[in-house]
Amino acid sequence: MxxxxxxxxxxxxxxxxxxxPDESVLESFIAANMKYYANPASLHVLGREAEALLKRSKEQMLKLIDNESGEVVLTSGGTEANNLAILGIAEAYRSRGNHVITTQIEHPSILNACIKLEEIGFEVDYLAVDAQGLISIEELEKKLRKDTILVSIMHVNNEIGTIQPIRQCAELIKKSSRAVFHSDCVQSFGKLPVSMESLGLDAITVSAHKMNGLKNSGALFLKKNVTPHAINFGGGQENGLRSGTVSVPNAVAMAKAMRMSTIHEDxxxxxxxxxxxxxxxxxxxxxxxxxxxxxxxxxxxxxxxxxxxxxxxxxxxxxxxxxxxxxxxxxxxxxxxxxxxxxxxxxxxxxxxxxxxxxxxxxxxxxxxxxxxxxxxxxxxxxxx
Amino acid sequence: MKWKEILIRYGELSLKGRNRNHFVRKLRNNIKGAMSDLKSIQLRAERDRMFLIADEESDMQKAIERLPYIFGIQSFSPVAMCEADLDAIKEKALEVVGTEDTAGKTFKVEIKRADKTFPYVTAELQQALGGHVLHHFPELIVQMKKPDILLHVDIRKEGAFLTSKVYKGAGGMPVGSNGHSLLMLSGGIDSPVAGYLLMKRGVSIDAIHFASPPYTSELAKQKVMDLTEKLCSFGAPVRLHVIPFTELQQAIVQQVPDNLSMTTTRRMMLQIADKVREEIGALALVTGESLGQVASQTLESLTAINEVTSTPILRPLIAMDKLDIIELSERIGTYETSIRPYEDCCTIFTPSNPKTKPKLEKVHRFESFFDFQPLIEEAVRNREVIEVWRQHEKDDFEDLL
Structure with a gap:
């Protein structure tokens, strides 16, 4: 024993x-902590340097996910990013409708957020899956309505590894609704190609620690002009979408982990x-x-x-x-x-x-x-x- | 879509008589400079047009992204090539037209048959190609005069060259073809726009900025460096001269009454700028002044300030409305940087009610009590010259990411 x-x-x-965590990610994290520890919101020169590094880190992330014209909101991990996507987007687009679609096999951070949505008056449909864990495009087509404002379908299931036909879903959603299309790509990023453009998505959740990055570090990528409401409140960092001092070293480590993982994407x-x-x-x-x-x-x-x-x-x-x-x-x-x-x-x-x-x-x-x-x-x- | 080359059409360059070669050479150099990191790109300049050839598809894409910002280009079109064979041309024509938005558009085929051994005459070819394209894009409407999509096919010995898309260029003249000037760059909204307009007319520029540390911060300087870098993207590198202005400004505050200090400050700045201009061999000074915008920009103030030099001062914004200037600065991408909220040397020591009609004899009298010349010369001597476009060569962040 x-x-x-x-x-x-x-x-x-x-x-x-x-x-x-990858050693090189840890090295970057330590180096960034020692040198760029200032608050990126500060006006002084150290703050500015930290801000510049933060900007570069984000640019790298956005490029890696093919969303250069869009935004990235750094969060405490996949759960928070998923919560922000579901609660924040549903609330922001409520004037358009009241209907949300997701699947039965999402991560709890999506499912429980959807239950919360139901409690505050939204209508949520949960798509069923077959024995392989696959949703049916036909069912999605039937469920989509004029007042559907958000569809969230995970790219790769965390328990059994099913890959959903995101691209096909996107085409259908764009054709028959104005809904924002979000995908939890926590399990897929770095293992499969994840691109905002070619998957046809509007929002993507990624978590650093699933790809040899650090725990407590995730991101919600948003296509240009997709703006959720904030779900936490404070100093208005991250364009008001995620208050709290932004951890530049975490951003650096995450940008690096994303880069390293896409190198080995094959x-x-x-x-x-x-x-x-x-x-x-x-x-x-x-x-x-x-x-x-x-x-x-x-x-x-x-x-x-x-x-x-x-x-x-x-x-x-x-x-x-x-x-x-x-x-x-x-x-x-x-x-x-x-x-x-x-x-x-x-x-x-x-x-x-x-x-x-x-x-x-x-x-x-x-x-x-x-x-x-x-x-x-x-x-x-x-x-x- | 794989493009073979890009056809670049000159702007008003082609109107120039005997100086044309000089203009074309400048344009060629500017394009070369803007593409210097794209290794597979080659340029071939002809009398009326230029060809950009790239072997790498990614270089071609980047070239298409960058060309719209280079002055002196009227428009440009990517060109596809195939063998001079009817079937191959038909195939290629579909690909080329496929890159366009065809819904509800008008269309025409134009053929230039330079290779007279090609077995079809122009009319036959026009019909065959037009028919083929229309069959695949039934939404197109044929129109001979001013069609939205003009498919141009050039049949030469070495193959058929097809083009349809026309990208708009930035117009203007190649930067550097109309001499060199010094731009007074405060960090506000107006001066970068003034620089842009002059560059568009072919003037290459250096920029001069006045810094008064510790009243102005490192951030204000960084802001001006960022603006200068933005200006560099319009076609030619822009050097930045940062003048240490604190001592001079303090002397002015002590010597000149409040309501005239602004006028004297501007006069000192202009003298310093003029000396720098002389050193770098520039011909004119450029400012972002716009008539009546602030106290220093009334006709009376401009006269009082201008008195210190006979060098031409170019004021491209003089008759523009503020809102139009803002719109232009948004369009050229300097606005976001310009509105960063740091103190600059014009906003500190601002008197509460500066004279809008300063009397020149009064200004002379107050300035006569103190010899400003040594301070002016010291400021010119101690200036910092920054080549902003080189700042990125050393990059700490690269290793971390």
Missing amino acids: RQKGREIHMIYFDNSSTTR SADYREWRNLLIDACSLYENIRILSPHHGAPHILSISFKSINGEVAVNYFQEHGIIISTSSACSSKNKNAGHVIEAIGLENKFKNGVIRVSFGNTNTKDEIAEFIKVLKSFMELIERGM
Whole structure:
């Protein structure tokens, strides 16, 4: 038994929960903290320097996401950016209508914000998904109305890795409504091409710590002329959209993390590893593969029949491998998560869900190790049944 | 769409008689300067037009983005090329017309058949091509006179050259083709606009700015540097001369009564500017003064201030309304910088009621009690000359990001 915090070397396959910061990102963060610590809103020369650096960081981010004419609001992470997108945009465009569309498999920071919207009188439709986690374009078409003001559809699902047809949705939305189209791209940025232009989006949420950046750092990208109302109040920083002293070092670190992750955007390795794992899992009748074949390259979600996911997590951990049950955000809940419910998984598999997610620290050898441990785990549970 | 080259049409340059070569050379140099970081670009200047050729598609795109800001260009058009073969030309024509907004537009095909060995005569070709394009873009309406979209096909030995889109250029004359002047740049809304207008008429400029630290801040100076950098984007590098003005300004406050100090201050500034102008070999001074806008810009004030020099002072905004100046500054992109709220040397020590009709003999009398010349010369000598366009060469931020 290893002692807490003193693991020798753990194979980390929980990169969709969070990643280890890249060393160069940390270096930039420290350097920016030491040199550009002044408040970018200050008039003095140090403040001005910090402001210039902040501006450059933002320009870099905007360029990387193909939104050079637009804006970026820096937030405390994906959750806050999603909250701002849902609550802020709905409120800002209320004069146009009262109707919001999202999906059943969004991150809780979208779903719970939508519940809040319903409480204050908005009407929200939640698009259903099929067994692969895919929404139906036809359903979206049916739900879109003249008074739809906001549609929010996540790019890549955090639990099973489904990639939604954002571009197609965008074309449909632009054709038949005036709605603002937002997408939670927290899981996709740096793994798939994420471009405001080519995806046809009006707003994008990104989080730094999912791409080897720092925790507590995220952003909402807004196309030109899309302006939400603020949801927090104070000194009016970030054009009044996000009050509170702007952390220039965090902006720097995030700009760098975004740049580094887009360099490695071609996820050929992840694709190969994922296929190896799929092949290995297909050997067992008691394993159900939940992720769609054409899902995100870095996420594989599987389920064990009549076993608790937690048991698998414990077993793999004993053997030096870190995986998670579905998502970290819902893994401490006893009930099966909302995504698992939405894809209509049969009862025997509902509790046995685990998620394997790759990051840039992983190697092919680690995949082989995982397959070995999986084999011994399957032997164990098949004996026990 | 892959473009082969860009056809650049000269502005009023082509009206110039024997000086034309000089103008064309300046324009060529300015374009070259503006594209210096785009390695694959080549220029070929002809008598009536110039061709910009780029191998890299990305360079071509950037060239199209930058050309509209360079003075001396009337308009320009990207040109596509294919082999001189009817099917290939038909294909290319669709691509070229496809880059245009065709909804409800009028259309015409124009053929120049320089290569007489080409097997179709002009009329045949015109019909075949027009028919082909209309078949694919049925929304187009044929119109012979002043069509919205003119598809021009030039058939030469080396291939067929097709063009339709015409981008508007900045007009004016190539910067540098009409001599050199010194612009008095305060940091307000007017002076950058004055600089822009002169540059548009082909004048290259240096800028002069008066700083009175600690009454004026580093930020005010940075603001002027940013404005100067903006001016550089109109075609030629602009050097900035920053004059240390504190001592002189303090002397004025001590020597000259409140209501005349503004007039004397302007007279001192003009003398300093004139000396700098002489040193750098410029011919004229440029200001953003507009008649009657403030106390120093009444006809009486201008006369009293102007008395210190016989150098021509160009005032391109003299008869313009403030709102029109603001509109122009917004259009050329200097407005946002100009309205940053820092004190400049004109706003500190401002008397509460400066004379709008200063009496010259009074000004002379008060100025005679003190010898300002040594301070003027010291200010000229101690000026800081900044080549703003070089500031970006060293960049601390690059490593961090």
